[in-house]
Amino acid sequence: MNDSDIPDRIPVSCPSCSPDLETVHEVLTATEGGGTVTVRCSECSHVHKVQPEREREVTLDVVVSQEGESFTANVTTPEDETIEVGDEFILETDEVLSTVRVTSVELDGQKRREEAAAEDVETVWTREVDNVAVNVTVHPQDGSKNDSRSITVHVPGDYEFEVGEIEEFGDDEIEIDAFVVRDDASGYHRDRYEMDGDVVFAKDTKRVYAYDQQTSAWSAW
Secondary structure, three states: OOHHHOOOEEEEEEOOOEEEEEEEEEEEEEOOOOOOEEEEEOOOOOEEEEOOOOOOEEEEEEEEEEOOEEEEEEEEEEOOOEEEOOOEEEEEOOOOEEEEEEEEEEEHHHOEEOEEEHHHEEEEEEEEOOEEEEEEEEEOOOOOOOOOEEEEEEEEOOOEEEOOOEEEEOOEEEEEEEEEEOOOOOOOOOOEEOOOOOEEEHHHEEEEEEEEOOHHHHOOO
């Protein structure tokens, strides 16, 4: 640990005014090469020396799914950090900088969990959520399900789909009828929404259902 590793202020107990509870201390000097740090208590101005603990970290394998393809990267995190399905974090490598969401946590022996301490995790399975592909089932205006078709739209992860709204994607003009939420999405109370005004982020969407607004698109001629 060197001087650059120590922040300007750290929480430690003060032997003068707070021996049992941590208070904010101003860092005055740090020993070359790490070790002892001289600090001043912000409560009583007492100056004393402490030896801050170095936070132990682990390196995790991360598999990122991105529109049908996947790649592997590594991240470093505190060993007592909890990794949980639905968590989002920024993944930065030489090839990519993107936001990913945890979809599964794998422990030793290929055991899958909803959450686990980082020190127990073998692999973190994720998907990229900056930009996503959303599957849309489009029904003809007459409501017939036999002639339904599927399209895939590519939008930013924070793009909003709202039931009752009309959207245009390329040559397609559709009215949103309902949507199904992904299992790894949080903040939703049910899987399917179909009331006017219901909103979902694209990154949280498993599938959107809509009605075609272009009558000619369903003509046989």
